[in-house]
Amino acid sequence: MQDSETPTPPPEPPHLPPQPPAQPPRLLTPRAPESRPAPTRSGSGAWMWIAIVLIVVLLVSVGLNILLSAGKVPLAGVTGSGHGRRGAMELMEVTIEDNGAKDKIAVMDVDGVISGEGGREGGPGMVELIRDQLERAGSDDKVKAVVLRVDSPGGEVLASDEIYRALAAFQTNYDIPVVVSMGSMAASGGYYVSAPCRWIVANELTITGSIGVIFHTYNYRGLMDKVGVRSSVVKSGKLKDMLSPDKLPEEELPEERAILKDMIDESYARFKSVIVAGRGWAAKQNEADKVEGGHKLAANWTDFADGRILSGTKALELGLVDELGNFDTAVQRAMDLTGADKANLVSYQMPPSFGGLLRYFVKSDAHSLKVEVGGLELAPHLPQGRLYFISPLHLH
Helix, strand or coil, X not given: CCCCCCCCCCCCCCCCCCCCCCCCCCCCCCCCCCCCCCCCCXXXXXXXXXXXXXXXHHXXXXXXXXXXXXXXXXXXXXXXXXXXXXXXXXXXXXXXXXXXXXXXXXXXXXXXXECCCCCHHHCCCHHHHHHHHHHHHHCCXXXXXXXXXXXXXXXXXXXXXXXXXXXXXXXXXXXXXXXXXXXXXXXXXXXXXXXXXXXXXXXXCCEEECCCCEECCCCCHHXXXXXXXXXXXXXXXXXXXXXXXXXXXXXXXXXXXXXHHHHHHHHHHHHHHXXXXXXXXXXXXXXXXXXXXXXXXXXXXXXXXXXXXXXHHHHHHCCCCCEECCHHHHHHHHHHHHCCCCCEEEEEECCCCHHHHHCCCCCCCHHHCCEEECCEEECCCCCCCCEEEECHHHCC
């Protein structure tokens, strides 16, 4: 007999919490994605625009230079027979004051220390720039006179003489008068370049005069002895190291200062002859044209040509200047000398260049180089060992 087995009941399901009643499905509106600003690198956009501007300026500058070289771009105001110097051709005419006139007065500047060195960014130096500007003025039939603004303590002997010769030749070759307008200072070389001009206007308080020549250098032998530095010299002749800054005073030969004194005396005699020739020529021109008001050199003017500075009033008394006034006085005198009723004032400037633009972005401290010795700060802005027509107030 087969035993019947009792079936095993199925396991009970685990106890579950009560479920909420089912909700009907909802239609959801799609959500717009949030706009987040794209990450940027600080300053990258500004530098990109600077680079673009520099590239555009470079391309324009190169293009202009090519066109100027080929003669494709006419220069404003040029009606003469052309230019002999490339620098004169490249100058841009800029109107300073538009008086609605056909005639022009060209304004040029001798500003700062007179030097024969080249300008910044490879541009022309003061001497070359004055020559180019005079050539531009002489080639334009509408230019009736030149006003030379001088604000300078003087400078190198040779550079001053070259500007003097350029001004004297310009007035002779083109028969265009040059009127000087002296600023706060027109001393030594600043007066030297003024002397050949047809008319000289100075302010009562202008510092002028300082007629003379100076040679200046430093002797640092005492400093070398203090720090234990010795120099070693091999020379071909006894005067090859004349006035060397590392020699003891007793080591200087008598011939050294005698040779230099002869050079200074020669340059000083040249200075005085330039004044006599220039002021004499101006007086003759004024007499021939029946221009009144000019001053001739006083008989005792050489008594004051000992290096001393003079005021504009004293210079007028000695006949070193013709008139007291300012820039407007000089402009009016220029029109009187030429018979013009009115004239536009123009200047000649170098065109903008890529190198000049870089100067605004790259700062250089080379010009501010200073030397400090024992708490005394020296700024070696004048090369040593040269002859100077310069005010002693500005030598150091």
